[in-house]
Amino acid sequence: MKLRKHLVALVVVVASAMVLLGGCTVVDNIGAEGTAITTSTATLLLPTSQSTSILPGQETAEGLGQSPAEAVAALVSPSVVNVRVSGITSTPFWGDEPYEGVGSGVIFTDDGYIITNDHVVSNNGRPSDSIEVTFATGEVVPATIVGRDSYTDIAVIKVNKTGLPVATFGATADIRIGEYAIAIGSPMDYRNSVTLGIVSGLGRTIEGSGEVSLVDLVQIDAAISPGNSGGAVLNASGRVIGIAVAYLPPQQTGAENIGFAIPADTAASVAQELIDTGSARHPYVGIYYLSVTSSLQRQYGLSRSDGVLVTRVGSGTPAYKAGFQLGDIIVNMDGNVVSTEGDVVMALRPRKAGDTIDVTVDRDGQELTLQVTLVERPATVD
Numbered sequence: 001m002k003l004r005k006h007l008v009a010l011v012v013v014v015a016s017a018m019v020l021l022g023g024c025t026v027v028d029n030i031g032a033e034g035t036a037i038t039t040s041t042a043t044l045l046l047p048t049s050q051s052t053s054i055l056p057g058q059e060t061a062e063g064l065g066q067s068p069a070e071a072v073a074a075l076v077s078p079s080v081v082n083v084r085v086s087g088i089t090s091t092p093f094w095g096d097e098p099y100e101g102v103g104s105g106v107i108f109t110d111d112g113y114i115i116t117n118d119h120v121v122s123n124n125g126r127p128s129d130s131i132e133v134t135f136a137t138g139e140v141v142p143a144t145i146v147g148r149d150s151y152t153d154i155a156v157i158k159v160n161k162t163g164l165p166v167a168t169f170g171a172t173a174d175i176r177i178g179e180y181a182i183a184i185g186s187p188m189d190y191r192n193s194v195t196l197g198i199v200s201g202l203g204r205t206i207e208g209s210g211e212v213s214l215v216d217l218v219q220i221d222a223a224i225s226p227g228n229s230g231g232a233v234l235n236a237s238g239r240v241i242g243i244a245v246a247y248l249p250p251q252q253t254g255a256e257n258i259g260f261a262i263p264a265d266t267a268a269s270v271a272q273e274l275i276d277t278g279s280a281r282h283p284y285v286g287i288y289y290l291s292v293t294s295s296l297q298r299q300y301g302l303s304r305s306d307g308v309l310v311t312r313v314g315s316g317t318p319a320y321k322a323g324f325q326l327g328d329i330i331v332n333m334d335g336n337v338v339s340t341e342g343d344v345v346m347a348l349r350p351r352k353a354g355d356t357i358d359v360t361v362d363r364d365g366q367e368l369t370l371q372v373t374l375v376e377r378p379a380t381v382d
Helices: 002-020 068-079 264-277 294-300 318-322 341-348
Strands: 080-091 095-107 113-116 130-134 140-149 154-159 180-185 193-208 212-220 232-234 240-247 259-263 287-291 308-313 329-333 356-363 366-373
Touching: 068 080, 068 180, 068 193, 068 232, 080 113, 095 180, 095 240, 113 264, 130 154, 140 264, 154 264, 180 212, 180 240, 193 341, 212 240, 212 341, 240 264, 259 264, 287 341, 308 318, 308 341, 318 366, 329 341
Parallel strands: none
Antiparallel strands: 080 095, 080 130, 095 113, 113 154, 130 140, 140 154, 180 193, 180 232, 193 212, 212 259, 232 240, 240 259, 287 308, 308 329, 329 356, 356 366
């Protein structure tokens, strides 16, 4: 088959293109699985270095008679906090070194639970030793880590306060390309800074620093910078549509205002799991994949222009045992139509280890259904 003979070459060509864009890192399995090829490389919005649902009756910014950014800033800024951290990190040449940093967070519950990024409150996998939260009022209080999930880059921290102004989380399914995107955070430690843009794309896949990859992201052109990490990305109604996580650095890529946010649904569901159990668990199939496009179909003679192409099947994984093959195109998973990588993530999100799901694949133009029994994602994957 033409595809199977040239698939390795495809990886090399795309990887080379990413180097031209400013370098590429080792790909980590992502979403519920992984992507052998990512659409772009990106820089996580690292803390600025210095050494769930919609709540009934909550006010929205609609109808306040102001510009979207002005109205949203007035309404939501009290729900966005500055997160200052310090700790010890390991360096390859100098051993353990102290560090300090600044990021952002979004108030999730009125009794003190705050969503931020895992990379804000950790460094090289080690949790920060000290965390301080500064509210929009200027009040500074200590915080502790409730739970961290490096897989989705979501963390929850807790402050000993009640009656806090909670942010309203919208539904990812309601996000529309072209709608307003307002970012509030602490870029370069400028607390409660507000920038305005639009939603530029959905279901994006990026590969970031530290061998961290993320899928199903919201792409925005509202300007975000280091320190925005963990901050809110909102629509014109003042509902959180994402948690700021990464951007393409202009000095490396030539790109301007290409930022990414973790979808609100992912952030809220992972945060709630961290609050409930202290950890987040993810189902695992054991494949690498990428979205099929019409150009990919033409170039490699694929049988269709949509779906998700399996580019690698891990030995001994559930996918291997179920009979997945290199070159299979996933078109349906657990009753959900699969058109992009993000659809795989969404289909697996409500599932857990031990569940058996049906996956329909297109193999050389013929559809067949494979049964996969999910396992818990291992700490390390090939």
